[in-house]
Amino acid sequence: MAAAGTLEADRLSALQALNILDTPPEERFDRLTRIASAAFDVPIALVSLVDEERQWFKSCIGLTGSEDDRAVSFCSIAIESPQPLVIPDTHLDPRVAHMRVVTGPPYLRFYAGVPITTATGFRVGTVCIADTKPRQLGATEIALLRDIARIAEDELNHKDLSEALASWRESEQRFRAVFHEAAIGMTMVDESGRIVEANRAFAAMIEIPAGELRGVPVSAITHPADRGGDNVDKLFSGELDRYRREKRYVRPDGTWFWAALTASILRDRDGRPDVTIGMVEDISERKEVERLKDELVSVVGHELKTPLTSIRGSLGLLEAGVAGELSVEAADMVRIARENTERLTRLVEETLDLERLHAGRVELEVRSVTPVDLLAATAQVVQPVADAAGVALEWQAPGDLELFVDPDRIVQALVNLVGNAIKFSPPGASVRTMVKAHGANVLISVMDEGRGIPPEQLEAVFERFRQVDASDHREKGGTGLGLPISRAIIEQHAGRIWAESEPGAGATFRITLPLPQGKPPVAVYDRRAPRRAQLARAVRRLGRRVETFDDPEVLAEAEGFALVLVSGAGLDGVELDLPVVKVDAENLDASVAEALA
Template identity: 75%
Template sequence: MVGGYRANVANAATLESDRLSALHALNILDTPSEARFDRLTRIASAALDAPIATVTLVDEHRQWFKSCVGLDGREDDRDVSFCSVAIEKPEPLLIPDTLLDPRVAHMRVVTDEPFLRSYAGIPIATATGFRVGTVCIADTRPRTFSAADVGLLEDLARIAEDELNHKELSEALASWRESEQRFRAVFHDSTIGMTMVNGEGRLVEANLAFAAMVNIPPAELRGIPIMTLTHPADRDNDNIKELFTGEIDRYRREKRYVRPDGTWFWGALTASMLRDREGRPDVSIGMIEDITERKEVERMKDELVSIVGHELRTPLTSIRGSLGLLEAGIAGELPAEAADMVAIARQNTERLSRLVDETLDLERLQAGRVELNVRSVTPPELLQSTAQVVQRVADDAGIELVWEAPADLQLFVDPDRIVQALVNLIGNAIKFSPEGSSVRTIVKAHGSEALFTVRDQGRGIPLDQLDAIFERFRQVDASDHREKGGTGLGLPISRAIIEQHAGRIWAESVPGEGSTFRITLPLPLAKPPIAVYDRRAPRREELARAARRIGRRVLTFSDPETLAEADGFVLVLVAGAGLEDVDPGVPVIRIEGEDVDAAVVEALK
């Protein structure tokens, strides 16, 4: 009963809040007298022989008279308001004798001036159904109210109600017209291409910017199927039908648009639904940004990365090997000065090789071209593999490494990648810690996540650089690059790895007291794995990452035949075409829309 009482109190408070919002939306409180309401109170007073008649609106702490006959002032406290009682129910409130009604007998207006003894009030409501006030009469003598009296008062209340809502409607229409004019101004004058497409997939309207992109006058675009302007290779993944059926409310994609002369350009399309005043789908609004230049830059960057990978790695490996052989004495013992120069050359070659490797690694990670080889693993296994890499470095630097991790915690990760991230973090901690100090690595369960903490006792990181250190080639101090070494890519790579696992990584620090790096990784739920299929590696990893965020174990596939032959999963998530002729033997759910995380959560409910 106590819980039910609290719920009722909460519901009442919510309803009152909504009622007040509806009242304030009328924009009528504290406005001047108006003839259309004054006529009503004069009619009520004369026709019903009542010395007092009002059109009253009940605010949070007061009752306010839009029109009043027989009373001084325009408002009074709500705690002496008969109208506040009247709006509690939709029926008329009739009080033949106030002294006999315990709801009002104690009120000041009954026991003191103006000594009200009878009252009749009819609630008036907004168009949304909230009772916000009354049309009422009051008398200083007891009296009964006939059916004809109540009928006349109800007629006057309906007129007052219509006047209130006509005002609200007219203001809403004016606001709608104004916003429509603003929208059309933005639509036509925008420097971004904009289109309106109907449910049949035909252009209703296009602005000047889009017309210039496709080199077709706006008037000639009306009625053209949008597909005729889309590159044939990009027509399969359009979501216009899903927009109009309500399956999705918006989507974003990159596609190519074709001009009449056969040339084409890349456009980033964001489409959403514009509904009419009744809430029905009207037209799809598309915003198109020309990203041809960006695509060309991405292509050139990919080519550069490929060139770096193939053209630099091989000669660098050869140079490093040759220098190593010279240091080992294959050409005889070198003079001391020459030996020093060879050592410096070999060290710089190794550094350049690491830079090339890490740059390529980061590019692949950020482009989603690195697929995770996930399996079940415990934190102690991860820390043991990490220790094998960093222990000698710590010993040489005089740093104690402390490890704490529960053996009964199961993670579903790519162990090689997680170890790579941990090596980067712990390696940095060792590098910036004073001799004789310690670096502690702790793993524990934290709700639905595993929390990794790497804490050192070094100089710390300024607060304004806690985020910047995860950017490429960023160092806390410019001299660190010379004195401490490193490429400046370790932390960005670690962040990319953790985010690919649907985790988070961040730093905390008090300058002079050391730094703490934290990683969270989702713990797998006690549910069977799911499969993710897409031929495109970035899209495949995007779906997999969204599923990992909610604790699901994921198997990824790029080949439909391989998927069809596999088992051990309960459903397949797909983002595009490719499974039409393959039956994996489990449900296949297509993920659409711009918000992949929300779509995956909905699909896996």
């Protein structure tokens, strides 16, 4: 133990001797994290140094702040060995599965780090990458991460410039080798929008030899309906660090395929923008699955809902004795059939409801309402359920708050939350629902005195068909869709919903909704329902009232709005008395904030 303590003391002394801790950002390190983020298509890349009690980020992409506790540092584990540390799935690794960066934000699922060493041989930090989903790294990719770490090591130790340049060139050669051999499609595009280089995978997707793609404008192989959405100019100007979009690429024979494109900038050794690097993933199969799912939902809606309603009504009439008095056995069978039919009907209705919410096909009917009105409407629905369960309901809300929401949808979410609280409360317990102002938001809390929720399931309860306990489905009933629907409703209002609990001490579900600012409302126009919903959420997040339009003539007659926000064409030639501002759909929140500033 003493020898280990001495070694750690020497390591810390070597780290301090570098005189780099708590120094400002430097382009020579920032360049490496940008390359790592782009080369591996990960949201998080770090040059991290491990101090006595913390890990400090000399360069960081994807995380806020400049340091974190060493106790939650994967890099602290990585420096224990000279070999790379690769954790394909953090949930399966007992060394890190319990850490708060895994169980909470940023919910890390993948990590790969290579130690960086001082000239005296002490491992003082890492170059590492991380993601919020599990991943695997091949031998070639690990070799590339090693090369980036060696460059960081050279910079850290201030080696001779010629050696650093030689290392850079070698690393660049390795990067290009990885580029060409990667299984995912990759492109390099210059400032004019022409392809500089494309790898074999992309060439196979587009069915054009890689050599023939050099110099070809990206627009020439993009579906006409999707042209103009690539933000190459904004990457080169520095307005964006990266962007992601879904688009269609067109092959020489006229066929096309859907792809998810993630693009970011690569800079030269002097920090100047060099080329954009794009990661292209063929998502045609996923798009087809989505289309089939939408068709299935449509079939369910039209082919099942109506006959189920008819069956439920017929069974209800039989149970009421319309066809004559039934025997005890027959009455029980009819009752069971009716209850199961009602449950199946609820499942169909809630599944359709959730799909419409996620697809953005539900238009909010927003109007002014007070929290008192919302709680009163909720109480009318849940009070009979509470009385039957022997649970007391308590309501508390200020009378001077005003919300601009769709009251029917918010009441639907509250009914789900309060109904769940009643379901999991013992007889004689209380369920309290409280509303109060909370900064620029209103905070709604639903608190019960039930058994609580285990910490690892606080987020999982919002997944479809998820129950805290497998027996709950049989004992408590329900479809398992109430909480997912509630989350979708709250998020459509630009709010947030989450759970807090300690096992055995009850559970609290909290909702925040933005309070409206005292400014004129904003009009949003788009013929596409999903895009209207996205624009409206972005406006509500800023506390502004909003109304959506899909008809130019109706919009032309509207009054009292500050301006109109649009994300596409459709208002050309329409005379409006309002200023019209076109927002950038790829950078929606920032563009809307700028328009409303």
